[in-house]
Every structure is written in structure tokens, then in C-alpha cells.
Amino acid sequence: NPKETADNLKKSGAFVPGIRPGEQTAKYIDKIMGRLTLVGAFYITLVCLLPEFLILKFNTPFYFGGTSLLIIVVVTMDFMTQVQSHLMSHQYEGLLKKANFKGGASAR
Known part of the structure; x- marks a missing residue:
């Protein structure tokens, strides 16, 4: 919701450079979201139809x-992200063991 996002930015003191806070920011966010959605739609259409055209031609x-x-690309990317998260969690686990930190237990 661009209006809500603009209000949250205004309340936190953040702003988009060159754009006035409030309604102008909401319009700007809406315009950018529209452009991104259009470009994304064309890209997905191209990815889906290009193999079909190549097969026919x-x-x-x-x-x-x-x-x-x-679908294969998205699932593969998600799998790789999960593997990276798992590997990172093991690195932090080793770090916590070295520091002799016991999570959740109070020191006595």
C-alpha cells in the first residue's frame, strides 16, 4: 500500500530524496511499483513464451x-538460499560453542 508506506516513512523521519513527504511520496511509490510490475510481467511473459517460440521455429x-x-529456476534458487542459511547457522553454532555461550539458560 503506497499511502501506508509513505506515512510510515514520514513518521520515521525518512524520505525519498527530491520527493516531498506524504502524498507526493505515495504517488511516487505507486508510479515506481507500476513500472516494476510492468517490467516484471514482460520478463515473465518472455521467459514463458521464448522456449515455445524456439520449439516452433x-x-x-x-x-x-x-x-x-x-518453476525449476525458482525452486532451485530457494533451495540454494536454504542451504546457505543452514551452512551459516552451523558457522554461528561453532562460534557460540567457542564462546561457551548457552542460549536460554541464566548464568549461575
């Missing part, structure tokens, strides 16, 4: 459609 066997390819 070059008559090549391609076993994944555009939508399937998009």
Missing part, C-alpha cells in the same frame, strides 16, 4: 515448457 525437442522452466 527450430523444431527442436525441448522437454521443459517456459512455465516449467520458471
Whole structure:
């Protein structure tokens, strides 16, 4: 919600450089969100339709459609993020053991 975001920015004392706080910020955020949504929609359409056009034009066997390819990429990216988070948590676990820190227990 651009209006709510603009109000939150105004209350916290933050602002967008060159844009007046309040209604002008809300209009600016709405305009930027519209542009991003449009660009994202064109990109997703291109990713989904490009394999279909290539299959039709070059008559090549391609076993994944555009939508399937998009799902595979998103799932792979999510999996990689989860693996990185898991590895980072193990690094912090080792650090806490070295510091002899026991979380949740009060020192006696």
C-alpha cells in the first residue's frame, strides 16, 4: 500500500530524496511499483513464451515448457538460499560453542 508506506516513512523521519513527504511520496511509490510490475510481467511473459517460440521455429525437442522452466529456476534458487542459511547457522553454532555461550539458560 503506497499511502501506508509513505506515512510510515514520514513518521520515521525518512524520505525519498527530491520527493516531498506524504502524498507526493505515495504517488511516487505507486508510479515506481507500476513500472516494476510492468517490467516484471514482460520478463515473465518472455521467459514463458521464448522456449515455445524456439520449439516452433527450430523444431527442436525441448522437454521443459517456459512455465516449467520458471518453476525449476525458482525452486532451485530457494533451495540454494536454504542451504546457505543452514551452512551459516552451523558457522554461528561453532562460534557460540567457542564462546561457551548457552542460549536460554541464566548464568549461575
